[in-house]
Amino acid sequence: MILLGLCFIILIGPAHCWDSVQMEVFDVVEEVNQNFYELMGLAQDATVSDVKRAYRTLSKQIHPDKSDDPDAEIKFRQMVAVYEVLKDPERRQHYDNVLVNGLPDWRSPVFYFRRARKMSMLEISVILTVVISIAQYLMAWGSYWDKYKTLDEYYDRKFKKAAKVKKSGPDPKEEFLAKIAKPSWKNILPIQICQGLYYVVVHGPSLIKKYREEQKRKIQKAEEEKRELEEEERLRLKEEEERKARKLAAPKRRKQALQEVQQLRNTMSGGGGCVVYSPDCPVQEPTSHNYNTGMWTDEELCEFTKLLNKYPGGTVDRWEVISEQLNRAPHEVIKMAAKIREKMAAGTWLQQQQEEPLLAKIKTKTRAAALDDEDLTKSCDQHWSAVQQQALEKALKAFPKGTDQRWQKIAKQVPDKSAEDCINRFKYLAEKIRKKKAEEEEAAARLADDDNDDVNKDNDDINKADDDEQYDDNDDDEQDNDSDS
Incomplete structure (x- = not known):
């Protein structure tokens, strides 16, 4: 030093x-x-x-x-x-x-x-190339001997015992160290420059082509992403416009749905079955229609399908018009429409409506429903005659809510019936009409507008509120009956 x-x-x-x-x-x-x-x-x-x-x-x-x-x-x-x-x-x-x-x-x-x-640039370049090549070659040999020395020490330390046991055959240490690559004149700077030029000349066009294709692919990808974003934006704007349109049309559809429900209520209160008059409302004379009450035929089902397409949702007096042309009660038309809609939701109605097994199944269900209605009517009229029913209706009108000893006075006006029989009759008829109206309103709500959940929700809330208001007096009457009893 x-x-x-x-x-x-x-x-x-x-x-x-x-x-x-x-x-x-x-x-x-x-x-x-x-x-x-x-x-x-x-x-x-x-x-x-x-x-x-x-x-x-x-x-x-x-x-x-x-x-x-x-x-x-x-x-x-x-x-x-x-x-x-x-x-x-x-x-x-x-x-x-x-x-x-x-x-x-x-x-x-x-x-x-x-x-x-x-010196000129050529002379300087030649001198630098020679100096760098010599230095590179010497440094490569230095790196080789350094690696050789390191692996030699590692082998002696790691495989010393194994080398003592194995005495015959080629020396594994020499084989291990022979795997180290020795420096070559091919790795010096001039040769590397020549190899680089050869690689550029031979593979340059393909590399340029590959680079251009990669740039083109990136541009196409960017354009596709841009189109996707534009499409998403267009769909979003379209959905917003549709949402605004539904929101603007919601009051109109709600009004139409309420009109249809009210028409169904009026129809059900005027046709078929036993009628219960509220004590606070005037008695209306029931109207009779000669509706077909038998099971549905193939011709009626085909005609019904055509009428559904002819009179779509939102048509004024839709169910009355269809029921008049089919000569069927409106509540039967609504029930059958609900069944068809359930089949359409499952994706099988349009495919199977022309097949016989499905028609037979519909006939069976229709017959069973008709039998259930007949049994219910018979059960309703089994102990009450028409005279007794008319007497009960007149007595309810004559003795309104709040009358002292109301049900005892009503029982005196009904032949062969006690106050308890009149109360039970009133409860039975009220519950029957409640269930029937609930089924009709549920079917009407499903057919009103399937695409607008908000409108359906509002209709259900309004129907529920109307039902509560409709039967509020009936509940009060039941409480009065219990207290009178």
Whole structure:
């Protein structure tokens, strides 16, 4: 380390900064290769005036136009360079220093810089390539021996016992170390440059094509993403417009649904079955229609399907018009429409409505429903005759709610019936009509508007509120009956 330090001091110590003026003086000294003062015929302590006078004298002698010497041009150019150095105090001082210390030698960096400055780019490139190649090759061998030494120590430490046991055959250590790749002249810089140029020439077009395809793919992907975003935005705007349209049309559909429900209520209160009159409302004479009450035939089902398409949802008096053309009660039409809608929701109605098994199934269900209605009617009328029913209705009108001993007075007006029988009859009929209206309103709500859940929800709430209001008086009557009993 001490020796290296001394060498560093010896080599670097004399080094100092060199400017461009000194470089020019060094170049002139090397080119002239003669003492400037001797060339000009001057003493070393000559003044600037002496230098100018000597320059004018020599220029008349060695000027190319006045001298026949073949080297007159070179000598004149050197004399001009010497004159420029001696007339400038700074340059003259640098030259005097050169006369004392000489030019920088190989130990000074400027020595190499001055020579490199005079080289062409080709010469510099060749020299750098040679230097880099030699350094690269030596460093590759250094890396190889370092790796070799490391793996050698690792093998001795890891497989020492196994090597002692195995004495015959090839040495596994040598086989293990032989796998290390040795440096090759193919890995030096010139060969790598040639290989790189060959790769660019051979594979360059394919690489350029691949790059263009990749850029094209990126552009297409960006366009597709843009189209998807535009499509999503369009669908979103469309959904918003549809939502606004449904919101604006909701009151109208709600009004139509309420009208249909009210029409169904009026129809059910006017047709078929036993009628219960509220004590607070006037008695309406029941109207009779000669509706077909048998099971549905194939022709009726086909005609019913056509009428559903002919009179879509929202048609005024839709169910009354369809029931009149089919000669069926409105509540039967609504029930059958509900059954068809359930089949359509399952995706099987349109496919199976022309098949016999389905028609038979519908006939069976229709017959069963008709039998249930007949049994219910018989159960309703089994112990009550028409005369007793009419007497009960008149008595309810004659003795409204709030009358003292109301049910006892009503029982006196009904032949062969007690107050308890009248109360039970009233409860039975009220519950029957409640269930029937609930079924009709549920079917009407399903057929009103399947696409607008909000409207359906509002209709259900309104129907529920109307039902509560409709049967509020009936509940009060039941409480009065219990108290009277």
